[in-house]
Amino acid sequence: MYKNFGLIGKPISHSISPKIHNIFLYLNRLNGGYCCFEVEDSQLADIIDLFKKMHFAGFNVTLPYKEIIIDFLDDLDSDAEKIGAVNTVKIKDGKLIGYNTDIFGIRETFKFYNVGLGGKVIVVLGAGGAVRGLLYELKNHDYEKLIIVNRTVEKGFLIAEEFGIKKYTVMDIKSFDYSKKYDIIINGSSAGISGGVVLWDLKADVAFDMQYDLDKKTIFLEKVDCKKGFDGILMLVGQAYKAFCIWNDFDFAIDYNEVIKML
Template sequence: MYHNAGLIGHPLSHSISPLIHNYFYHKSRINGGYCCFDVDKSEIAQIIHIMKKFYFKGFNVTLPYKTDIIDFLDEVEFQASKINAVNTVKIIDGKLFGYNTDLFGIEKTFEDFNIEIFKKKILILGSGGAAKPLFYFLKDKNAYVDIVNRTVKNTETVLEQLEIYNFNNFDLLFLKKNNYYDIIVNTTSVGIDKKEFFDMSHIDCGEFAFDFQYSIDGCTPFLDIYKNSVPKYTDGLLMLIYQGLKAFGLFNDVKLEIDINELKKFILKKG
């Protein structure tokens, strides 16, 4: 039997998830493949029905459906439930089980760069769906966390849902004040269309700059600001690989060991 999986979201024209997952299939020698389903919200139920019919092992979910998908699930793991976002769904005997492997991707990225969180001063840009697992990850790390978002009220709502009461919340005017942070994380899509990023000239970063965006043809606009002044920085490619690896393991009940650097080189070559 084929061990197929897929990705639901919109838009998906630039997604490299099929490239990553089909690399996993090749390395694991598992007979299967991974494909994209670029759909409107109204088509999600139909796509799920098709995947069940053809015995898919599961699927990933990306923007903008990571919360919407929960309504279709039979069971959601504790962490994904608390984050209120699911990016991985396993299909077992026609039932749907939801997980959030983005959290694993974030944890592994900090671990690979040997970044200590305890007592660090951290700035997070954005509080949308991508930021939720990051907030959850930092919740009990005893760090000093400031969040900057266009709309303060939106951030307040997310923090209340996650039962986080010790993060500071600011609007974009905060970036005009001189500040220093050990770690800065960008979770927004600002600059993704090659336009300018926020003015970060007043914000210094001393240790680690982490962009959830990724680029296979050069540095992201956010990292362009800090790459020459911080000792460690990364885009979101590593996070994407790790969350995909975790999802692949869930789909196929395996623990696949891969050479991360080899995979990154493969992606950059194919991209």
């Protein structure tokens, strides 16, 4: 039986999700394929209808549709409902069920790099959609203090209150103290993206850039003085793995290092 999977978003020409999922298909000896569909807002209903007609097992959702897609779904996983964003949709008996597997990718990243969050001063750069799953995870840990740094302070307070974050403060990029060394700095902002703001001279024991670069250090990690630094590639592979398992109703043993080497 041939299984179809896909990705919707805009833009998606840079996505390596097809390569990741086709590796998973190969490793599990499954006959299938994974394709990208760059769509406009007005085309969402049509592409979903196409997925149903073509008997897709499921599809991923990336920016800017992770929140909008919820209006098209029949049901939501509890994590996706609480996070308010969906990146994975399973099609079962004609029904659309939404999941958020980004949270799994975040947990796998901390586990893989042996990063404990308890008792730490954690800095999160950004207060947009990329950090929703991150804050949802962080609130379950007994950190010492959480500092949210964002261009718009009001947006930082709003997202912290939405997720019931405790022991936190919000600063704009001008008032943040760059001279201090922090336990953990996590970049969930556009810093490092072409045209984005690069924050200079940051210091931390651990630095995590939710963006990734397969060929070299991300621009953000180049600017951080840290003992341990890693980007978001493992998070990407982890969320893809969880999505693949949801679509196919089984788990399989994964070696993250081997999969990343194949990319």
